[in-house]
Amino acid sequence: MKFAQSFVTKFASAIVAVYSCFDRVIFKGYLPFGGEQHLNDFVDKYLGIRRVDFIELLRNNSNQLIEHAKSLAAKHGRPYRHIQGKKQRYIDELIREDRISEGLIAVLCVQETCRTVKLKAAKTRPRLVFAKRPQRVLYFYWLDPSFGRIHVRLQTWFPYTIQVYVNGHEWLARQMERAGLRFVKRDNAFLELEDPQRVQRMADRFIRRNWVKQLNRWARQVHPLLGGTGPFARYNYYWVTEQAEYATDILFESPRALRELYPRLLDYAAVNFSANDILTFLGRKLNGNFAGEVLTTLQKKRWPGARIKHRMKENWLKMYDKFGLILRVETVINQPHEFRVSRWDPKRQQVSWVPMNKGVVNLPSYQRVSRAANERYLQALAAVDDPTLAYQHASELARRKVSRGRSYAGFNPACRDDVRLFQAVLSGDHLLRGFRNADIRRLLFGEAKDRDQRRRLANRVTRLLKRLHVRGLIAKIPRTRRWRPTAKGQRLLGTIIRLHYHGLSNAA
Template sequence: MRKFVAKHATQVTGTLSCFDRLLFKGHLPLGYPHAMEQFLTQRRVLMKDLKAFVLQQAARLKTQAAAAAEHAGRPYEYLASLVRKDQRARAIAARDGVTEGLICVFSTVEPCRTFRLAYGHGRPAIRPVWRKCLFLYFYFLDREFGFCHVRVQTWFPFTVQVYVNGHEWLARQMDKRGLRYRRLENAFLWLEDPGRVQRLADRFAPLPWPAILDRFARQVNPLLRDELAGYRYYWATHQAEYSTDVLFTSRTALRALYARLLRHATLCLRAEDVLTFLGRKLHGRFAGEILNDWKRRWPGARVKHWMKANWIKM
């Protein structure tokens, strides 16, 4: 990257590397049958009452979500068909002039991993099973993280997903410090002080993430206050995107060069190169598939290199 920037120094105003889209998954220590059986025993819930107990707790989550939306004066919508939820939430925020706090709550039925009661020899046993249940999506304009959402499964084990965006967080950090910038959707086109902004971006990863994510979880799962008192979520990074933006002086300066870069990346890069980009080496026992994918998209085009579930794109 340094060689590239040096070569095009007259056309580049700076670079910025920061986290982009992040999805965290929160798991309670109830995700396997034995733990669930212990939980029911502690709560004095009989095996035969498992279904009724599960549905009762699910109803509490749904009722709390509707009440939270009503209290904030925000819409609660059931989505019966496939909808781009992020776009819908942004449209609601723009329509209603929301600048901070809850934007809306969506509910929709999706596949989930939960439990069932299995009968056979001896006493009934709890077994994991895939079912469909109601999920709740809470969309916020958070004071610190900007546009984000929290998704909670209403059936045990109440898995939570938190989405945040590093560019959203960084924009708010610049706003606090009076640093000027130009932004188009999820990209910065110009930065007043790229060096200072990079130092701000480097503060994102060391944030106290467990405490931050616990705060989001408490907002959407009221059971943590009573039925699940004493339980905490274990957090794992489910998806992470890290971007490097090269800021050019103008669209004209980039246009001709970008076409050449796309052509080179599509036609000249080999599997070994893609693995190198992703910190791997090609060896004879590799059983996956490596792909180069070029697509024309508004307002231009992009090339993406895939290795299994990992990718890098330009």
């Protein structure tokens, strides 16, 4: 498979399959009542009732939704239950004890604080305003024949916001069952796949579904107020993607193979990936227009395994292991407007780059952005390698090197300044695009105060790069002024950096 080719090629002997698909996806539906003035006009002019009577109408509607939920549960012979907390555990127990393979699992009623409306005193007459208040919220859990385990969350008070949870791995499992493909699934991951390339083609069809039609079908099952002759019958939900997780799973041949590699991947990512690298992986640039935090957290004591998480505002890149056999790199998008996508502008009659929005029709853009981020991340991690050979050649760095009659000084693997140079060369952005003298100069010395200092620092960096070049650690990109780390450089310099942060620094 071409995806993440550099990483997969490097560790090909230990990898048995690679595939990418959506994991958790949360859709939300909103009725078109954007502002308070619109709401008050709707009650005054369209419904033609007093605003206080509208509150009573909502109370009756809430009871109607509750009764519908109870009837739906009774029709399917499934429980309707009031519960606070531990919903997933209860549903898991029902599936296991009742051996449910398809259909409604249960309907749960939970007290939650959500956005709704209330009457607020005003000078002339009470006014309807939006406010957060406790209300009953319904959770409908299904084992859908096409999507596997899903749930629908419905607020029983206006504006009846609805949320639908689906899982791409659950959906993909159902597609493989229909196609007769063998697989072993555990939780939201596949431990074995019969035909990974065919599975990838299936996974790519997730975005091609008519999601608006599908989501409306689920909404009508739980929300009887949308049909008939009631005041909300003429309204339809506007659907958005509230959160989307897109995962790239790399299946290893044995737990031992992943166990030996995974700690080095974690250490490399924690030590080498800067804020600028994280933005690059996510398709952004660190400049004056970016206002926000870029954070990396490494949790080595997390159960069931260690995880590294890079956060750009409310969007994340994560890497963790699943069940000791799968390396998962996952992009989570909560704020799509941080990414730009191409779109036809009818006014300008040209394609423009615009912020991505949450509309469900943009789900293909979610996949494209997330898949590219996962691939860049894995490509940068390809610099990690089995350190055995690098240990053997580390002494080369300390010795002088003679090339074409000239002698070039060695490097000290325990020297902090030399390690900073190695880190600059192996920056994630440089692994992807290469680097120039000016890029290394800024990372090592910052911005020059004047032209003379810039010239002196540029000459100094030129000498440093030459010392790396004669040792075969970097190479010139043809017909450019850019350099790139060689495979040997990635292996050797990456190992030295790791050694430095695990004890060698004390020897400097």
